[in-house]
Amino acid sequence: MKLHKxxxxxxxNLFRNRRRTxxxxxxxxxxxxxxxxxxxxxxxxxxxxQELTIRNGFTGAGGTGHIQIFSLNALxxxxxxxxxFGISDYEAITKGIQTIDGVFFAMPRIEFxxxxxxxxxxxxxxxxxxxxxxEADLLSFFGKDMAMKLDNSALYALQDIPNGILLGKDxxxxxxxxxxxxxxxxxxxxxxxxxxxxxxxxxxxxxxxxTADRYYLLTHIxxxxxxxxxxxxxxxxxxxxxxxxxxxxxxxxxDILNRDFPSHKFAIEGWENLAxxxxxICDLYRIIFxxxxxxxxxxxxxxxxxxxxxxxxxxxxxxGTLRAIGVSSKWVTAIFLLEGFLTGIGGVxxxxxLKYIISAIINHxxxxxxxxxxxxxxxxxxxxxxxxFIPLIAIVIISSTTLSSLITLRKVRRISIVEAITxx
Amino acid sequence: xxxxGLEIARLDNVTKYYRLGEVQITALNGITLVLxxxxxxxxxxxxxxxxSTMLHLLGCIDKPDKGSIIIDGADTTGQSLEExxxxxxxxxxxxxxxxxxxxVLTAFENVELPLLFRQMGHGEIKDRVDEALHKVxxxxxxxxxxxxxxxxxxxxxxxxxxxxxxxxxILADEPTANLDSKTGSEIIExxxxxxxxxRVTILIATHDPAVKGKANNIINIQDGRINELMSL
Numbered sequence: 001m002k003l004h005k006x007x008x009x010x011x012x013n014l015f016r017n018r019r020r021t022x023x024x025x026x027x028x029x030x031x032x033x034x035x036x037x038x039x040x041x042x043x044x045x046x047x048x049x050q051e052l053t054i055r056n057g058f059t060g061a062g063g064t065g066h067i068q069i070f071s072l073n074a075l076x077x078x079x080x081x082x083x084x085f086g087i088s089d090y091e092a093i094t095k096g097i098q099t100i101d102g103v104f105f106a107m108p109r110i111e112f113x114x115x116x117x118x119x120x121x122x123x124x125x126x127x128x129x130x131x132x133x134x135e136a137d138l139l140s141f142f143g144k145d146m147a148m149k150l151d152n153s154a155l156y157a158l159q160d161i162p163n164g165i166l167l168g169k170d171x172x173x174x175x176x177x178x179x180x181x182x183x184x185x186x187x188x189x190x191x192x193x194x195x196x197x198x199x200x201x202x203x204x205x206x207x208x209x210x211t212a213d214r215y216y217l218l219t220h221i222x223x224x225x226x227x228x229x230x231x232x233x234x235x236x237x238x239x240x241x242x243x244x245x246x247x248x249x250x251x252x253x254x255d256i257l258n259r260d261f262p263s264h265k266f267a268i269e270g271w272e273n274l275a276x277x278x279x280x281i282c283d284l285y286r287i288i289f290x291x292x293x294x295x296x297x298x299x300x301x302x303x304x305x306x307x308x309x310x311x312x313x314x315x316x317x318x319x320g321t322l323r324a325i326g327v328s329s330k331w332v333t334a335i336f337l338l339e340g341f342l343t344g345i346g347g348v349x350x351x352x353x354l355k356y357i358i359s360a361i362i363n364h365x366x367x368x369x370x371x372x373x374x375x376x377x378x379x380x381x382x383x384x385x386x387x388x389f390i391p392l393i394a395i396v397i398i399s400s401t402t403l404s405s406l407i408t409l410r411k412v413r414r415i416s417i418v419e420a421i422t423x424x
Numbered sequence: 425x426x427x428x429g430l431e432i433a434r435l436d437n438v439t440k441y442y443r444l445g446e447v448q449i450t451a452l453n454g455i456t457l458v459l460x461x462x463x464x465x466x467x468x469x470x471x472x473x474x475x476s477t478m479l480h481l482l483g484c485i486d487k488p489d490k491g492s493i494i495i496d497g498a499d500t501t502g503q504s505l506e507e508x509x510x511x512x513x514x515x516x517x518x519x520x521x522x523x524x525x526x527x528v529l530t531a532f533e534n535v536e537l538p539l540l541f542r543q544m545g546h547g548e549i550k551d552r553v554d555e556a557l558h559k560v561x562x563x564x565x566x567x568x569x570x571x572x573x574x575x576x577x578x579x580x581x582x583x584x585x586x587x588x589x590x591x592x593x594i595l596a597d598e599p600t601a602n603l604d605s606k607t608g609s610e611i612i613e614x615x616x617x618x619x620x621x622x623r624v625t626i627l628i629a630t631h632d633p634a635v636k637g638k639a640n641n642i643i644n645i646q647d648g649r650i651n652e653l654m655s656l
Contacts, residue, residue, distance in 0.1 A: 005540055016528035321524040324485050325538045325585065326513025328506060417485040421524060 006331075010338040014346075020311045021343070024401070027307045028347020031300030032397045033354040038296060039389035040359055042289045044382050046282065053278040054243060054271050055138055062109070062128060063138055064271040065237035066246045067253060069093065072265035074234070082112060083190050086232030089261060096256045097238050102245040107134040108233035110224040114187030116167075116217065118175045125171070127187075127217045129224025129233075132159035138239055154203040155218075163223055164202035168213035172204045179203055185219070189229040197227045208371070246270045297396055304397070305404035308340060312408040319412055320420020333409055340405030344398030351397065352390070359383035430461040431497070432592050432625045433482055438491035440477050440648075451477040453648040454491070459593065459627060464619045466639035467629045474648040475629035479595045482627065483516050484508040496592060513538060517586025517624075519596035523578040525570040525585075531557065531577075532566040535584045542589070556584035559621075560614060576607035583614060587622070594618070596628040600635060612638050 014021045055063040074085035087093065090108045097106040110129035115122045136155035157179075158164045165185070167177060177183060179201050186196045199219060207213055225231060240249055250268055257266050272278075312319075322332055367381040415423070440452040452474045459465060459482075467475045480486040481493055484500055492501040496515055500508060512518075525534045535556050539549045557566050560580040570578050579599060586594050596615065600608030612635050619626045628635060636642055644652035 009540065012533075013528060317524065318526050321520075321526070322537070323509070324483065324512065324518050324524075326509055326511075326516075326589075327537070327541050328509045328513075330506075331541055418480050421485075421520060422522075 006334060006338060010335055010342055013335070014339055014342055017311075020314065021346075024304075024307050024311055024343050025346050025350060027303050028343055028397050028401050029350035029354055031303060031400070032348050032351025032393055033358060035293075035296055035300060035393045035396065036351065036355040036386060036390060037358055037362075037383055038289075038293065039386035039393060040355070040383035041381075042285075042293075043384040043386040043389065045285060045289075047384060048379065049278055049281055049285075050243060053275045062130070062135065064274045065107075065138065066240040066243060066271050067238040067250060068269050068271075068274060069097075069236040069238070069253065069257070070234075070267045070269070072267045075267045081190055081192055082188055082228055083110070083230050083232045083234065086110075086230065086234055087236060087264075087266075088232045089264070090233045090236055093236055093257065093261065096260050097236065097253055100249055100252045100256065102240055102242070102249050102252075104239045104241045105134055105137065106236055106238045107131040107138075108221055108236050110221055110228070110232075111234045112187050112224055112228055114185065114227070116171070116175065117184045117186065118177060118181070119184070121175060122186075123171060123174060123215070125215050125217050127185075127219060127224065129219055129221040130155075131221055132156070132164075132218075134239075135218075151206075154205050158202040158218065158220070161200055161202040162220075163197070163199050164220065165199040165223070166203050166205045166218040167201060168216040169204045169206045170210065170213040171215060171217065172201070174214065177201045185223075185227055187227045189227075190232070191229065193229075195227050195229055197223060199223060243271075246272075300397070301400045301404070304400040305407060308343075308401060308404040309408040309411070312336065312405065312412055316412055316415060316420050316423040320415075320417050320423060323417045324421050329413065333406070336405045336409045337402055340402040341398060343405075344401035347397050347401060348394045359385075431458055432461050432463070432495075433459040434494040435478070435482065435488075436492045436494065438481060438488045438493060440474075440481060440486070441489050450648050452481070452488070455645075455648070455650060456491075457643065457650065459625050461592070461625055462619065462623045463625045463627070463641055464616060464639050465625075465627045465641040465643060466636050467627065467643045467645055468631070468636055469645035471631075473645045475645055476597055477648075478645070479597050479627065479629050482593070483518060483595045484511050513541060514589060515591050515593060517589065517591040517594040519579070519582050519586050519594065519599045521598035521601045523570070523575075523582045523602075525578055525581055527570050530567050530569055531562055531573065531581045531584075534570070534581055535566075535588050537585060538589045552588050553584075556588040557581075559587065559618065560584045574607070575603050576610060579603060579607075579611050580614065583611070583618070587618060587624070590622075592625060594624055594626045596626065596630075598630055598632075599628060600630065600632050605634065608632060609634060 053064055054066060057063045071085040071087055077085065079085055094106040094108065097103055108131065112129065113126050116125050132155045136152040136159070139152040139155065154166050158166050165183065175183065181201045182198050183201060184196050185199050186194060189195045205218060207216055221233065238253065240246060247270065250270055253268050319332055323329065363382050368378045369381045371378055435455050435457045438452055438455045439450065442449045442451050455478065467478060469475050481488055484495065488501065492499050494500070495511055500511060532553055535553045536549055539552060557563050560583050562577060562580050562584065565573060565577060570581070573581065600611055603611060615626055616638055618624055640655065642654040643650055
């Protein structure tokens with residue numbers, strides 16, 4: 001029998017055995033859709049974690065952005081005094097980076113520490129000097145593709161208040177500080193002296209971490225420089241139009257820095273190298289999802305095998321008749337394998353449609369999920385296309401239906417032709 | 425025991441046992457039989473006498489425990505499963521009591537089945553199927569599914585399927601048992617006509633006395649032994 005005859009024969013069997021085919025297709029399609037939806041959720045979760053790391057971060061120190069530029073010494077040596085290895089030409093560097101295609105914007109950050117006082121009570125703090133407008137843009141950018149609204153109103157409020165400061169929620173509570181109150185910010189200058197400036201409370205921030213909310217604050221980059229008496233910054237953060245551009249943009253940043261600032265040595269790090277917490281969560285999720293995925297694969301494979309077994313057992317008499325009239329065991333196997341294979345293909349096609357319908361329903365149902373680890377903000381459940389996983393799932397389904405027909409056929413082969421032709 | 429004419433098939437001292445739990449049952453006990461070209465032979469005997477077993481052995485869908493089976497001059501006893509399949513495909517046609525048609529295939533497609541597994545072009549297959557269905561008088565029912573055919577028509581389709589490969593030997597196991605007497609007679613008449621027109625050797629296992637009356641050889645079998653052979 002030639003292949004086209006075999007195909008015609010198998011297609012004919014599948015189309016004409018409607019009840020049997022519908023049942024096996026339903027099992028294969030549901031299995032595919034279930035796995036693809038889980039994969040879509042996994043994809044969404046990992047993408048969410050990635051973007052959350054870039055836009056917001058988990059430690060209270062802000063999002064990593066896509067690329068961070070440091071003075072090389074800052075990463076290799078211990079500073080003798082604050083900002084010893086800071087970047088002084090940050091405005092020119094920022095402008096240069098912003099000329100690169102694919103860069104949305106670049107912004108400076110200063111990391112500093114000290115004491116904050118309301119006159120009666122002083123608390124130690126870890127602070128960051130920022131460009132409030134751009135930090136707000138980094139957060140709101142996240143909302144576009146994740147349907148997760150991160151609150152950036154405090155950053156906009158900071159932008160509007162000169163000498164403004166945003167306090168961690170619990171720090172504000174501890175200092176009994178409200179919006180508009182004046183506090184004193186004390187820090188060590190780059191010369192080792194202690195300096196103090198007055199700042200006005202512009203609002204409060206929550207990092208998602210209770211401990212961080214007790215000691216964390218944000219202020220304008222100019223105020224941070226003022227209290228530290230420096231014109232340097234700790235680093236420059238580049239935000240790209242798409243996270244996927246990161247590996248392409250890094251060498252371009254390097255080229256511009258080497259060309260325009262040949263006397264400086266910089267370290268350029270992509271967000272993945274700066275996100276230890278992200279990797280720790282991903283590892284944990286991978287273990288959980290691998291386990292859940294393995295359970296689903298086993299359930300789907302067993303369901304497919306069971307359904308194929310039932311439909312093959314219904315055909316014992318047909319198999320016996322085929323064998324009796326001279327159809328070789330090899331051809332019977334080929335017919336059943338091909339039918340199993342075609343069922344798998346059909347299951348994948350229908351399952352893909354089913355997956356997109358269910359995904360669309362879920363994505364438009366505004367189902368809110370509990371906050372991710374360390375966060376206090378719920379987010380909307382979404383199922384992503386999971387294009388990477390789809391071919392793998394298709395292979396699992398097609399292999400299940402094809403191999404299960406082979407397994408069931410092996411079982412049927414133990415029945416003699418004489419028994420099979422008289423099987424009721 | 426030997427019948428006259430050109431030899432098509434031979435059982436030589438064939439014995440077949442079955443196991444039923446702990447008990448061994450002798451289904452056939454030292455049977456020797458020769459079938460000649462053009463024979464229309466009936467195997468008669470009570471249920472459990474070994475009629476169907478003899479058909480299964482001759483049809484190469486079962487193997488004897490002792491003795492040998494020769495089909496068209498070749499000893500099939502030591503042949504592999506693939507070789508036996510080839511013998512069934514090219515030399516033997518089967519007709520079953522319950523017709524054994526594939527329910528999702530039309531009459532044409534059921535008859536076509538054995539030819540699909542031979543090296544044959546589409547045109548030749550179509551001609552052969554048309555011819556076989558014409559012989560059994562079902563040219564106008566070839567697109568009908570078995571469920572749309574009467575019992576007699578289904579058995580005719582089964583006969584066409586057995587004939588289409590031009591086998592030398594047709595084995596029919598109780599072909600009239602599921603049919604009324606009138607339809608049963610028509611089926612036997614059809615088999616007789618095929619036997620005479622095509623010179624195909626036909627061996628029928630049956631209880632039906634009307635069938636015995638049409639045969640030119642009757643083999644009475646009891647407890648796995650031939651106890652009477654009549655040439656009419």
